[in-house]
Amino acid sequence: MARVVILGGGVSGHTAATFAAKWLGNSHEVVVVTPNAKWNWIPSNIWVGVGQMSKEEVTFDLDPVYKKAGITYKQAKAVSLNPEGSETETKPFVTIEYTGQGKEGTSEDVTYDYVINATGPKLNFGATPGLGEGSQLGEHTVSVCTADHAEHANHKLLESIEKMKKGERQKFLVGTGHGMCTCQGAAFEYIFNIEHELKKAGVRDMADIKWISNESFLGDFGMGGLHMKVGGYVVSSKIFSESLYTERGVDWMIGAHVSKVEAGSIDYELLDGTTGKENFDFAMLIPPFAGVGLKAYAKDGSDITGTVFAPNGFMKVDAKYDAGAYENWKASDWPRTYQNPTYNNMFACGIAFAPPHIISKPMSSPNGTPINPTPPRTGMPSGIIGKAVAHSVCDLMTKGESAKLHEASMAEMGAACVASAGKGLTTGTAAAMTVYPVVPDFEKYPGTGRDTDYTFGEIGLAGHWIKHILHHLFIYKAQLKPGWTLIPE
């Protein structure tokens, strides 16, 4: 019996683990190591952040699901990898430290035949002074990155609404908290949900709402922007986004690196080198992401972290990391199998893999501060990659080391994004967008880098209904209820 250990139980890790358990059955062991007791459908955290859903509605306990699937569940965080074993252990192993199950703080070495790194990101609040310490959110701003953060954000939002009802004007600042952030989409959705809730509460005229982002233009979304079909036109996402913001009376500041956060204000630096201060009463700033800080050691105990991981802490896979300048970047730089080039029994999926480079055009201020979005690797791509990696590992375990690996390049995969504003079935609207492929391929689609037949955007209730359906469908799927495999990632 062989063992595959999956590090992380988020969208990608959970997808990989559940499909591996289904395909391997009882003949091999599937182990999940995740520090969390609950699974979280992160896209719906936005609704928790405006009080339209409870934390319980977007999370569920992992333990009974893994018991049902026959998965060995260890509530622990991975600390280090020994891909060659050690002087006392012949097999490769991962060292974990328990965070629950009554073993908090104790360490264990878990041997493996294959390992899938799906740890997701470290929420690197500490990268911006005042935004937080390490991976801990600070006291001046809020976040919607976790269900707990979103619940806290809603409390702060309600406080602001109460102040406005008493006649006190409030300034809302939403966006990215560092020049190297990703996940602009989540902040984009949150700002319009706030605007919608303020209208509902009858206090919109008491609020000034401003977007702040590291994008060089509105609608970059970490994908270098996109051209999409809107109402029969092919429109730049810049126009599409500017229209949304203008229609809702939301101002924007782009090309911004937040350099410091204090109570009620942020310091920023713009792409043109100018610096300034922006005040706020309520701020939701997404932190930059980094790898979770896994170390790697060789058999003799020497540190090989730099061999296995990129400097940002994400795991190296079959990407072209030496593509050079922006002009040389190609769709083929992006990984296809997510296999580590040094140790072929190690894979990474979701946010945990190191991308070859960013997608947006690299930019920096005259002071040398890099200000550009990093590539999004969440949601649909994350699930598809997790499934492809699980398929590869299962084939390697059941058919032998010559088995053909499955592929899932982000340059050949689309993504659907539904950004809602409000939650009612007949009120509020949503921007429903698809992009194909996520990474533009200018050799295949010389015009815009993408297929404009399948890259489109539309605003209306229909997107709203889709968001509702996705919420229930993906939680149903993640709980492995009957027919779960029929629901696509």
Place this chain on the structure above:
Amino acid sequence: MAVKQEEINFSRNEQSETTMLPGSFAKAMRTNVIWQFIRFVAINLKMLIVVSKSH
């Protein structure tokens, strides 16, 4: 003659001057249940094609 909402939004600041804004008909269609049901079917079909092309 009353100032239309889109005219107010266009004149908010320089950033807002050069974009496009929906008029009252486009806005009404966004929440028209019959039209949105048709769009719901169309968007779902397109998304299913994107999903199938991605696997």
